[in-house]
Amino acid sequence: MTLSAIVLTHNSQDTLDTCLSSLEFANELLVIDDLSTDNTPTIAKRHHAKVIPHPLTDFAAQRNFALKQATCNWVLFVDSDESVPPTLAKQILKAIKSTNINGYYLKRQDIFLNKTLRHGETSQVRLLRLAKKSAGTWQRPVHEFWHIKGQTSTLTHPLLHQRNLSFSQFIDRLNHYTDLDAKALLAENKPFSYFDLLLKPLGKFVYNYFVLLGFLDGFPGFIMAFSMSLHSLIVRIKLYEHASA
DSSP states (O other), X not given: OOEEEEEEESSOHHHHHHHHHTTTTSSEEEEEEOOOSSSHHHHHHHTTOEEEEOOOSOHHHHHHHHHHHOOXXXXXXXXXXXXXXXXXXXXXXXXXXXXXXXXXXEEEEEEETTEEOOSSGGGGOEEEEEEETTSEEEESSSSOEEEEOSOEEEOSSXXXXXXXXXXXXXXXXXXXXXXXXXXXXXXXXXXXXXXXXXXXXXXXHHIIIIITOGGGGHHHHHHHHHHHHHHHHHHHHHHHHHHHO
């Protein structure tokens, strides 16, 4: 079995070196670059990755484009701020020898404000990122998911997710993702409602900080719960803008 590792990038120079260094075990390394203006392409080529410039319209479309570029039997998707530790790499190489499993969910361990988050919603993330190339396609423009036909399983060792965003970068990313989220909800016929506006952001904070024990992660746990609540609130405000336009 052969493995293509795929990384989507856009001005990812701060994290890409660590990411690509962790993917040296793959047979093929592809970087699908959303027209970066920094040193992202140079760093990718330094790691002998094949760099394919391709403007991003939505995330599912970008990942499906990337799938078509892969030449190996199996494909692993890793974000540019994630890395694969050696224990997971070894498990992946063993997993792709399976004949009856078409895809694998990966756990993800978040590192935020220099602290590993062990509670809250992020500690429970499971992402289908490893699958046979022909097993399915990506769906939804944001918070996209890989729809795989056939049997799936979950690997035990986690991806590492290093959230090193400045406040300005956080605000820019928040604005971008809430735009995409609002448009996706409209496309799914989920319009604005005052009920969602009043209860979902508050519910998101309570769920992360209290129910899932985010407070045990200290100040980083509070900020993570607050940012998820803020994201939910801004999406509802943007839905209202669309509804009243």
